[in-house]
Amino acid sequence: MTVSLSKxxxxxxxxxKDWSIKQCRPHAREVDRSHALPTDWREIMAxxxxxxxxxxxxxxxTKLVTYEAIGYGDMWALYAxxxxxxxxxxxxxxxxxxxxxxxxxVEQNGWVTGFALTEPGFGxxxxxxxxxxxxxxxxxxxxxxxxxxxxxxxxxxVVVFATIDPALRGKGIRAFVVEKDNPGMVxxxxxxxxxxxxxxxxxxxxFDDCRIPxxxxxxxxxxxxxxxxxxxxxxxxxxxVNRPNLSGAAIGIAQxxxxxxxxxxxxxxxxxxxxxxxxxxxxxxxxxxxxxRGRRAALVAQRLLDRGQTDRVAAATAKAFAPENxxxxxxxxxxxxxxxxxxxxxxLEKWYRDLKIFDIFxxxxxxxxxIVARSLVGKDA
Amino acid sequence: xxxxxxSDEQRAVAELAREIGxxxxxxxxxxxEARGAVPDTVWQxxxxxxxxxxxxxxxxxxxxxxxxxxxxxxxxxAHGDAGITLAAVSSGTxxxxxxxxxxxxxxxxxxxxxxxxxxxxxVALYEAHGRxxxxxxxxxxxxxxxxVRLSGHKVAVPFADSAEAFVVVGVDATxxxxxxxxxxxxxxxxxxxxxxxTLALGAAAWGSADFDVTLPAxxxxxxxxxxxxxxxxxxxxxxxxxxxxxxxxxRSIEYAAHYATERxxxxxxxxxxxxxxFPLAEAQMRIDAARxxxxxxxxxxxxxxxxxIDLVGKVSAAVAYATQVAVEATRTAVQTLGGHGYxxxxxxxxxYRSATSLSTVDNDPSLSAYQPVL
Numbered sequence: 001m002t003v004s005l006s007k008x009x010x011x012x013x014x015x016x017k018d019w020s021i022k023q024c025r026p027h028a029r030e031v032d033r034s035h036a037l038p039t040d041w042r043e044i045m046a047x048x049x050x051x052x053x054x055x056x057x058x059x060x061x062t063k064l065v066t067y068e069a070i071g072y073g074d075m076w077a078l079y080a081x082x083x084x085x086x087x088x089x090x091x092x093x094x095x096x097x098x099x100x101x102x103x104x105x106v107e108q109n110g111w112v113t114g115f116a117l118t119e120p121g122f123g124x125x126x127x128x129x130x131x132x133x134x135x136x137x138x139x140x141x142x143x144x145x146x147x148x149x150x151x152x153x154x155x156x157x158v159v160v161f162a163t164i165d166p167a168l169r170g171k172g173i174r175a176f177v178v179e180k181d182n183p184g185m186v187x188x189x190x191x192x193x194x195x196x197x198x199x200x201x202x203x204x205x206x207f208d209d210c211r212i213p214x215x216x217x218x219x220x221x222x223x224x225x226x227x228x229x230x231x232x233x234x235x236x237x238x239x240x241v242n243r244p245n246l247s248g249a250a251i252g253i254a255q256x257x258x259x260x261x262x263x264x265x266x267x268x269x270x271x272x273x274x275x276x277x278x279x280x281x282x283x284x285x286x287x288x289x290x291x292x293r294g295r296r297a298a299l300v301a302q303r304l305l306d307r308g309q310t311d312r313v314a315a316a317t318a319k320a321f322a323p324e325n326x327x328x329x330x331x332x333x334x335x336x337x338x339x340x341x342x343x344x345x346x347x348l349e350k351w352y353r354d355l356k357i358f359d360i361f362x363x364x365x366x367x368x369x370x371i372v373a374r375s376l377v378g379k380d381a
Numbered sequence: 382x383x384x385x386x387x388s389d390e391q392r393a394v395a396e397l398a399r400e401i402g403x404x405x406x407x408x409x410x411x412x413x414e415a416r417g418a419v420p421d422t423v424w425q426x427x428x429x430x431x432x433x434x435x436x437x438x439x440x441x442x443x444x445x446x447x448x449x450x451x452x453x454x455x456x457x458x459a460h461g462d463a464g465i466t467l468a469a470v471s472s473g474t475x476x477x478x479x480x481x482x483x484x485x486x487x488x489x490x491x492x493x494x495x496x497x498x499x500x501x502x503x504v505a506l507y508e509a510h511g512r513x514x515x516x517x518x519x520x521x522x523x524x525x526x527x528x529v530r531l532s533g534h535k536v537a538v539p540f541a542d543s544a545e546a547f548v549v550v551g552v553d554a555t556x557x558x559x560x561x562x563x564x565x566x567x568x569x570x571x572x573x574x575x576x577x578x579t580l581a582l583g584a585a586a587w588g589s590a591d592f593d594v595t596l597p598a599x600x601x602x603x604x605x606x607x608x609x610x611x612x613x614x615x616x617x618x619x620x621x622x623x624x625x626x627x628x629x630x631x632r633s634i635e636y637a638a639h640y641a642t643e644r645x646x647x648x649x650x651x652x653x654x655x656x657x658x659f660p661l662a663e664a665q666m667r668i669d670a671a672r673x674x675x676x677x678x679x680x681x682x683x684x685x686x687x688x689x690i691d692l693v694g695k696v697s698a699a700v701a702y703a704t705q706v707a708v709e710a711t712r713t714a715v716q717t718l719g720g721h722g723y724x725x726x727x728x729x730x731x732x733y734r735s736a737t738s739l740s741t742v743d744n745d746p747s748l749s750a751y752q753p754v755l
Contacts, residue, residue: 124647196723336511339742342579353580364719366656
């Protein structure tokens with residue numbers, strides 16, 4: 001299956017990329033240094049070209065292309081523009097009333113949502129959720145600690161994964177909506193100090209007898225939580241659909257690095273021997289070919305999604321393929337330019353640090369390989 | 382230390398260096414990076430140890446005398462921090478060039494470096510543009526009236542903004558024979574551009590330097606006849622970077638391996654998954670290979686009395702391999718820790734950055750090429 005894109009989408013992507021270069025990239029260093037978005041980020045976002053009304057390419061393909069275009073300028077705009085992924089869980093698990101209450105304001109009013117799954121004691125093995133939710137009359141009482149909760153400190157609500165019965169392991173996990181300022185939800189670190197994506201607020205949260213109404217358990221209807229509601233599966237599902245988009249963002253960053261490096265090298269061509277110049281030209285071409293392979297993998301996954309086929313293996317392939325390749329491309333760009341390229345005068349070193357997250361978060365490269373391996377050999381993998 | 386057959390003296394150096402690395406450098410790594418300099422007390426400790434001032438007694442110093450032992454010292458110090466180790470040895474290798482190749486005119490400068498812990502010097506060696514550390518466009522010419530003309534551009538010059546003098550390596554303008562010259566930083570015609578904050582190795586305070594300088598004749602180090610021995614000294618400087626990379630890589634793999642034995646997922650320590658332990662094993666194999674390759678070349682430098690240009694190509698290959706191995710090993714370490722590898726509460730992200738920076742210094746695209754991961 002090959003995926004071609006409409007002219008309208010390609011034009012939009014070009015406009016978005018141009019906007020990202022001109023409006024977002026100039027703030028990239030400031031975001032990295034201050035560990036926060038630019039103070040006027042909302043005004044900056046408001047200048048972004050609007051999505052055309054009717055694009056024939058489908059929601060997920062469009063989203064993927066958007067991610068690459070914005071990532072090209074600098075990825076801070078992606079997380080500024082993004083509202084979080086908590087609402088994806090609401091859509092997957094919530095009753096119609098819950099979707100109306102917690103998803104619609106995201107789409108209509110720009111609510112920001114948090115996603116609290118990872119804990120200090122686990123990451124990849126999501127069945128290890130140790131945060132507990134205990135029923136007490138008309139309330140759930142949540143206790144535990146979460147880390148890497150995107151937007152946790154600023155979200156209008158956080159979707160918290162907690163177990164209602166630790167003995168059930170993965171099957172005991174449910175998702176709960178904890179609204180901003182709910183007593184008992186404590187921000188222990190508003191933004192973790194990270195290697196990269198420093199402006200992306202990832203929050204450490206503590207739940208200390210955090211009491212929420214019974215109806216904040218996603219799927220709550222007729223006074224109970226259906227036994228077959230799988231919170232863990234919903235968590236993984238909501239991660240899966242977004243995985244190819246993340247590859248798109250990584251490809252955008254790596255493409256920007258290649259283009260920037262090629263421009264600088266072109267100015268220095270006379271400093272290189274003819275033999276080395278020829279080798280470098282070949283390397284840059286090989287890097288571009290690598291990115292094209294990554295694009296194809298991501299496009300296929302999102303086109304399938306637009307056709308209504310959720311293919312976790314295609315998503316995993318997309319997510320595993322590009323990020324590590326992109327890391328190596330930016331590394332090689334710095335090596336070709338020499339040690340000066342590791343200084344903050346260029347954005348290459350920032351992009352290199354930002355990029356490292358893509359093979360870790362929302363399913364590490366190891367987990368993606370496991371998913372693909374299981375498609376080949378079954379659960380033995 | 383794997384496989385290497387160390388002498389008693391080397392073993393003592395390894396132990397001392399590892400101890401200082403783990404107990405002093407490791408704790409100071411973040412502070413050194415933040416201030417772009419080695420903290421004074423740490424510098425004094427290294428200075429007193431003699432580990433990074435490779436000037437033997439017969440040449441007026443009290444430090445390590447041979448290449449093999451210097452690499453052992455640097456690798457073990459780098460278990461603590463690559464940036465501090467690189468900074469410390471940068472002044473040391475400038476002293477080494479003065480001691481080995483200098484004349485009476487350089488005695489005072491050498492004495493100052495080996496006796497005064499506040500003195501800083503650096504070798505300006507690398508030029509980027511794919512030249513690695515073995516090819517120079519920088520020219521050194523002796524003029525008709527006996528003066529020396531130096532012209533060239535250098536990158537990754539340590540202490541760019543604070544060194545008292547640079548030892549600049551280039552080639553004779555007419556014969557292309559390697560030469561070196563001592564240039565006070567404040568000489569007219571020296572233009573230094575410090576990089577400011579960098580991806581890593583901030584303690585070395587790198588910058589670029591342009592030289593368009595006329596110097597007195599006695600600024601020259603060595604003679605035309607001993608250019609081969611100068612090349613040997615340059616090879617040692619280049620291997621020093623490789624040794625620091627190897628030490629950084631080794632520490633990161635040990636740290637990640639320990640983490641993998643304690644971190645539980647899917648019901649057992651993650652070390653029991655081959656997807657986790659095999660990359661660590663492969664990194665260890667490559668590190669061993671890199672260490673042995675560097676050690677063999679260091680031994681060749683130590684026994685080669687006349688100097689040998691044949692070694693240069695092998696050194697280029699060894700440095701390219703070791704630094705790339707270090708990038709991949711430290712990446713594996715970050716990956717092993719996952720999300721914990723991405724936050725500053727663990728040191729692996731620092732090691733990943735350090736190894737990456739080291740890999741940008743001595744690079745020749747005809748020796749190592751881009752390869753896609755998948």
